[in-house]
Amino acid sequence: MTKSEYLSLIDKTIAAGRYKADWxxxxxxxxxxxxxxxxxxxxxxxxIYSVPGFSNEWYSRNMYQEGTKEFEHHxxxxxxxxxxxxxxxxPSFTGSGxxxxxxxxxxxxxxxxxxxxxxxxxxxxxxxxxxxxxxxAAKMGPKRNVxxxxxxxxxxxxxxxxxxxxxxxxxxxxxMGRTFxxxxxxxxxxxxxxxxAHYEEKLGRDMIAxxxxxxxxxxxxxxxxxxxxxxxxxxxxYRPGLLYFDWWIQHxxxxxxxxxxxxxxxxxxxxxxxxxxxxxxxxxxPLGTATLDVERGSLGDIFPYPWQTDxxxxxxxxxxxxxxxxxxxxxxxxxxxxxxxxxxxxxxxxGPKPDGTFTEEETRVLSEIGEWLRINGEGIYETGPYRxxxxxxxxxxxxxxxxxxxxxxxxxxxxxxxxxxxxxFQMKPSKxxxxxxxxxxxxxxCVEHVELLIGDTGRSGGDSPVCHNxxxxxxxxxxxxxxxxxxxxxxxMPQCFKITLK
Numbered sequence: 001m002t003k004s005e006y007l008s009l010i011d012k013t014i015a016a017g018r019y020k021a022d023w024x025x026x027x028x029x030x031x032x033x034x035x036x037x038x039x040x041x042x043x044x045x046x047x048i049y050s051v052p053g054f055s056n057e058w059y060s061r062n063m064y065q066e067g068t069k070e071f072e073h074h075x076x077x078x079x080x081x082x083x084x085x086x087x088x089x090x091p092s093f094t095g096s097g098x099x100x101x102x103x104x105x106x107x108x109x110x111x112x113x114x115x116x117x118x119x120x121x122x123x124x125x126x127x128x129x130x131x132x133x134x135x136x137a138a139k140m141g142p143k144r145n146v147x148x149x150x151x152x153x154x155x156x157x158x159x160x161x162x163x164x165x166x167x168x169x170x171x172x173x174x175x176m177g178r179t180f181x182x183x184x185x186x187x188x189x190x191x192x193x194x195x196x197a198h199y200e201e202k203l204g205r206d207m208i209a210x211x212x213x214x215x216x217x218x219x220x221x222x223x224x225x226x227x228x229x230x231x232x233x234x235x236x237x238y239r240p241g242l243l244y245f246d247w248w249i250q251h252x253x254x255x256x257x258x259x260x261x262x263x264x265x266x267x268x269x270x271x272x273x274x275x276x277x278x279x280x281x282x283x284x285x286p287l288g289t290a291t292l293d294v295e296r297g298s299l300g301d302i303f304p305y306p307w308q309t310d311x312x313x314x315x316x317x318x319x320x321x322x323x324x325x326x327x328x329x330x331x332x333x334x335x336x337x338x339x340x341x342x343x344x345x346x347x348x349x350x351g352p353k354p355d356g357t358f359t360e361e362e363t364r365v366l367s368e369i370g371e372w373l374r375i376n377g378e379g380i381y382e383t384g385p386y387r388x389x390x391x392x393x394x395x396x397x398x399x400x401x402x403x404x405x406x407x408x409x410x411x412x413x414x415x416x417x418x419x420x421x422x423x424x425f426q427m428k429p430s431k432x433x434x435x436x437x438x439x440x441x442x443x444x445x446c447v448e449h450v451e452l453l454i455g456d457t458g459r460s461g462g463d464s465p466v467c468h469n470x471x472x473x474x475x476x477x478x479x480x481x482x483x484x485x486x487x488x489x490x491x492x493m494p495q496c497f498k499i500t501l502k
Contacts, residue, residue: 001131001233003132003225003226003229006229006232006233007225007228007229009232010228010229010232010260010264013264013267013268014260014263014264014267016267017263017266017267017270017271018266018267018270019262019263019266019267019270020263021256021259021260021262021263022259023259023286023289025263026259026262026263026266026289026290027286027288027289028288029266029277029288029289029290030275031277031291031305031306032241032242032275032276032277033275034113034114034160034241034275035114035160035241035242035275035277035291035306035345036306036345037113037381037382038112038113038114038160038345038381039113039336039340039345039346039380039381039383040111040112040113040336040345040346040348040373040380041112041113041114041115041116041160041162041242041345041346041347041348042107042110042112042114042115042116042347042348042349042350042366043116043117043118043164043244043310043312043318043347043348043349043350044103044115044116044117044118044349044350044351044352045057045118045121045312045318045319045349045350045351046117046118046127046146046319046320046351046352046356047093047118047121047123047125047127047319048060048086048089048090048093048123048125048141049121049123049319050093050319050320050351050352050353050354051089051092051093051354052073052074052077052078052089053320053321053322053353053354054070054073054321054322055069055070055073055316055317055321056316056317056318056319056321057121057317057318057319057351058070058122059086060086060122060123060173060174061122061173061174061176063081063086064081064086064174064176064177064182064184065176065205066176066179066180080181080182081177081180081181081182081183081184082181082182082183083183084183085177085182085183085184086123086174086183086194087135087183087190087193087194088183090125090135090140090141091141092354093137093141093142093354094141094142094354094355095137095141095142095144095146095354095355095356096355096356097353097355097356097357098142098144098146098149098352098355098356099356100146100149100150100152100153101153101156103150103153103352104150104153104154104156104157104159105153105157106358106363106366107159107366108157108158108159109366109367109370110366110367110369110370110373111369111370111372111373111374111377112159112348113159113160113381114159114160114161114162114241114242115150115154115159115160115161115162116162116163116164116242116244116347117146117147117150117162117163117164118164118165118166119146119147119163119164119165119234119238120133120165120166120167120170121166121319122166122169122170122173122246123170123173123174124167124170124173124193124194125137125140125141125193127146127147128145128146128147128148128234128237128238129145129147129148129237130230130233130234130237131233132226132229132230132233133230134192135192135193142356147163147237147238148238151238151239160241160242161238161239161240161241162240162241162242162243162244163234163238163240163242163243163244164243164244164245164246165230165231165234165243165244165245166245166246167227167230167231168219168227168245168246168248168249168254169246169247169248171196171198171203171219171223172196172197172198172199172203172210173197174194174197175197175198175199175203175204176199176204176205177194177197178197178199179199179204184197196223198219200217201217202216202217203217210247210248210251211247211248211250211282213251214250214251214252214283215251215252218251218252218253218254219251219253219254220253221253224253224254224256224257225257227257228257228260228261231243231261232261232264232265235264235265235268236268239268239272239274240276241274241275241276241277242276242277242278242279242291243265243276243277243278243279244278244279244293244310244347245278245279245280245281245284246281247281247282249280249284250280250281250282250283250284254284258284258285262278262285262289262290265278277290277291278290278291279291279292279293279308279310279347280292280293281293281294281295281400287305288305291305291306291307291308292305292307292308293307293308293309293310293347294307294308294309294310294399294400295309295310295311295400295401296309296310296311296312296400296401296402296403297309297396297397297398297399297400297401297402297403298335298338298339298342298344298396298397298398298399298402298403299342299344299398300395300398301342301389302341302342302343302385302388302389303342303343303344304343305343306343306344306345307342307343307344307345308339308344308345308346308347309335309339309344309345309346309347310346310347310348310349311327311335311346311347311348311349311403312327312348312349312350312351313326313327313332313348313349313350313361313362313365313366314326314327314349314350314351314362315327317351318349318351319351320351320352320353320354320359321351324351324359326359326361326362326365327365327405328365328405329364329365329368329369329372329493330405330492330493331405332348332365332369333368333369333372333493333494334406334408334427334494335396335403336348336369336380337380337414337416337425337427337494338389338390338395338396338414340380340383340414340416341385341386341389341390341414341415341416341425342385342389343384343385348369350362350366372493372494375453375454375496376425376453376494376495376496378423378453378496378498379416379423379425379453379496379498380416382418383416383417383418383423384416384417384418385415385416385417386415386416386417386422388415388437389414389415390412390413390414390415391411391412391413391415391435391436391437392408392409392411392412392413392427393409393411393412394406394407394408394409394412394427406427408427408428409427409428410426410428410429410430410433411434412426412427412428413425413426413427413435413437414427414494420500420501421498421499421500421501422438422499422501423496423497423498423499424438424496424497424499425494425495425496425497426494426495426496426497427494428492428494429489429491429492429493429494429495430488430489431484431485431487431488431489432482432483432484432485433481433482433483433484433485433497434479434480434481434482434483435480435481435482435483436479436480437480438476438480438481438499439476439477439478439479439480439481440476440477440478441478445476445502446476446501446502447474447476447481447499447500447501447502448500448501448502449499449500450471450474450481450483450497450498450499450500451471451497451498451500452470452471452483452485452495452496452497452498453495453496453497453498454470454495470485470486470487471483471484471485471486472484472485472486481499483497
């Protein structure tokens with residue numbers, strides 16, 4: 001299908017569908033049950049940037065920016081950017097160890113319910129088979145349709161396949177290569193990989209400024225139209241349950257195209273008989289039309305709309321780098337609990353190596369999260385927020401890029417709720433527990449029964465590795481709910497109390 005034919009299909013689909021390209025029509029959408037109930041998904045940054053494995057996944061931009069450590073590293077390691085550019089990493093991006101079955105099995109064992117691979121990062125290399133970008137993994141590098149293989153395995157193993165596209169930022173991402181002699185040369189046959197690499201002062205050296213300059217230095221209509229067609233083709237070929245976008249689509253120039261994209265996607269989903277949503281950052285979409293995402297941070301309280309935090313196990317980069325540092329499983333688990341208690345979902349990223357294998361650190365963290373969720377997932381999956389989300393003095397700072405491991409103590413709790421049951425997570429476990437918020441002076445005699453979710457040591461590989469015991473005594477009075485365990489906890493991981501309400 002040509003671009004003009006696709007544009008005609010988009011218009012016809014919107015004209016015939018329930019959703020139109022305006023915010024009123026797109027408002028009031030219900031968050032998909034599989035997403036809201038699933039709570040926990042895996043984000044994947046795997047691409048050409050894993051080959052140099054230096055600094056972070058923005059290597060394709062920074063290697064062309066004089067004065068950066070990536071620029072100096074590139075010249076020292078590979079030679080001048082004129083002779084060895086970003087495109088020249090593609091042959092080394094082999095994916096020889098990529099095993100879609102093993103990937104999805106690992107994520108499923110980690111307790112994830114949905115998977116969101118980045119199908120095109122800012123560098124413009126597509127990880128899926130497409131008619132609109134010859135620079136793709138099906139034809140180059142791994143020479144495999146990575147998206148197609150992952151989708152097939154998700155369907156086999158019962159996880160929801162989703163997708164992320166960062167194509168919008170490619171408009172200018174590698175534009176600093178135009179400021180000196182490099183392979184970003186419009187006269188070369190490979191320039192369509194970098195194009196347009198649009199350069200102007202406000203889309204030049206200061207990348208972060210593009211987050212705030214939403215009414216100037218924006219993309220052309222021609223670019224937005226091309227972006228729309230590519231994204232709709234992705235939707236039709238892979239039918240993702242969730243479509244994630246990074247920043248810059250909040251720019252004013254994207255607004256008409258975002259409305260068209262959302263109307264097309266939502267109408268298509270109705271045709272398929274499935275529930276979908278879009279993840280967005282900043283103010284790209286109005287609330288109620290899509291799902292707000294907070295990058296490497298959090299919101300400060302229970303939010304009236306379901307929302308999402310996305311973060312990575314890796315601290316320094318979303319993609320693979322040789323010197324990355326990693327979060328502990330404890331930090332990832334406490335982040336998950338905190339986000340869910342505020343009516344949110346967690347999207348946790350890993351960055352596979354260029355051969356498609358995982359780092360030992362990320363593999364270990366995923367395994368430990370899975371072990372914890374097999375015991376405590378009852379208090380995570382299918383839950384919603386309670387009247388209040390926390391008790392205690394320690395909390396994640398609100399805002400983007402505000403994450404960090406919190407020094408929780410025995411007085412820190414997070415709460416979730418479903419079907420007459422309150423789940424109280426003690427962030428630092430102890431033998432003597434005191435939940436002051438659940439006092440009879442405030443709520444009356446509201447507690448009927450208290451249990452601790454613990455591993456069933458009497459089973460070996462069983463399907464139900466949870467039993468409810470270990471509570472020696474509990475009392476609920478005007479001072480709160482006080483619980484005494486039979487034994488002191490052996491694990492430092494948060495423990496979950498199942499509190500049946502009267």
